[in-house]
Amino acid sequence: MRWIAVALLSLLSMPAMADQPVDGALGFQPAATQIAERIHSFHSILLVIITLIVILVMALLLYVILRHNEKANPVPSKFSHNTTIEIAWTLAPVIILMFVAFFSFRELYYQDVFPDVDEVEVVNIKAQGNQWNWTYTYTDVIVDDYPMEFVSNPIHRGFEGEPDGTFEAPRNLAVDLPLVVPVDTVVRVQTAASDVIHSFAVPAFGVKVDAVPGRLNELWFRVEETGTYFGQCSELCGKDHAFMPIEIHVVSQSDYEAWLERAQGSVLDAREFLASLSEGAQPVQLASAQ
Ligand SMILES: [Cu+2]
Structure with a gap:
């Protein structure tokens, strides 16, 4: 509890121009360039994706633990293959990774390509x-x-x-x-x-x-x-x-x-x-x- 209070307080007391690490701070230093700003929004997208994945996996685990334990399900089924579910759990991660890769490559190229400005x-x-x-x-x-x-x-x-x-x-x-x-x-x-x-x-x-x-x-x-x-x-x-x-x-x-x-x-x-x-x-x- 104390830890959370300290973290929140330090967030509030962070100076507007915090361009260096401060004790107990959470998250990134404030972005000072477009590059950093874009990295931060990519990070926010990833945070949503991983949170949803964690919730889904936790829910599935809980379901299995409660529904298929020895007491609730004394006679386990014996099947070893299920084509539909195997296709689903292969395709879903591929789609998620492609989605992540799209945003990831966009940022990589933004940083890699020198902006079109007058060399002078x-x-x-x-x-x-x-x-x-x-x-x-x-x-x-x-x-x-x-x-x-x-x-x-x-x-x-x-x-x-x-x-x-x-x-x-x-x-x-x-x-x-x-x-x-x-x-x-x-x-x-x-x-x-x-x-x-x-x-x-x-x-x-x-x-x-x-x-x-x-x-x-x-x-x-x-x-x-x-x-x-x-x-x-x-x-x-x-x-x-x-x-x-x-x-x-x-x-x-x-x-x-x-x-x-x-x-x-x-x-x-x-x-x-x-x-x-x-x-x-x-x-x-x-x-x-x-
Ligand atoms: Cu060095």
């Missing part, structure tokens, strides 16, 4: 997984003949006695140099790795793509609301796998340009500018702090 407006980023951090390269932004790039390290390393995180800088999720992208813009992320397989995943965006040494994988997203979003490496990659988080700041186009200009000079300057952007933001309480 696309922000291209290469995310390279390393043991154990991410290198972000802005491949369109050339500084001294090389594309702009920086390494994004976690602030927390999971050491014992380490201070707790805050909502702005959650433990094991916050990084020193976050990825910055403009709002309402198609962002192409090409993932790669320098050592072992990592995976670039941001739940609120509905994206998760492996970062494989020696090849480029691709994902895209268009975030609809400014904010700070968090993800994690999602392919077990060694002892610090849990400590190579992904932090993405989605900012307005003008803030993005201002940040980009500073970042080309000094990433630390750019970082300070980024911090000044969120200064006006109301500090939001973590569910666990309430």
Whole structure:
């Protein structure tokens, strides 16, 4: 009972822009992209289907238990085949699976096919997984003949006695140099790795793509609301796998340009500018702090 109350309370107290895990929450982080929104509605369809299947199977089991136990049915029937019922229980799952596959493939292709937008407006980023951090390269932004790039390290390393995180800088999720992208813009992320397989995943965006040494994988997203979003490496990659988080700041186009200009000079300057952007933001309480 207490558990249910806690879960309900944490749902109510979830901030509007919950873009990170909160204690006791149920369900997904709110969707920040069309991709995530579509995944959520597919999930809702599946939830209905599996619920109906569970109810049906439970009802059949109960019927068999009550109707065909030794007391109620002392002389069992001896037949071993029933063509009608065998066709039915083969066809029904096939139809259900085809129905599921239809929606599933629709989402897979939506994520796989790059949206039809002007290439000039696309922000291209290469995310390279390393043991154990991410290198972000802005491949369109050339500084001294090389594309702009920086390494994004976690602030927390999971050491014992380490201070707790805050909502702005959650433990094991916050990084020193976050990825910055403009709002309402198609962002192409090409993932790669320098050592072992990592995976670039941001739940609120509905994206998760492996970062494989020696090849480029691709994902895209268009975030609809400014904010700070968090993800994690999602392919077990060694002892610090849990400590190579992904932090993405989605900012307005003008803030993005201002940040980009500073970042080309000094990433630390750019970082300070980024911090000044969120200064006006109301500090939001973590569910666990309430
Ligand atoms: Cu990794």
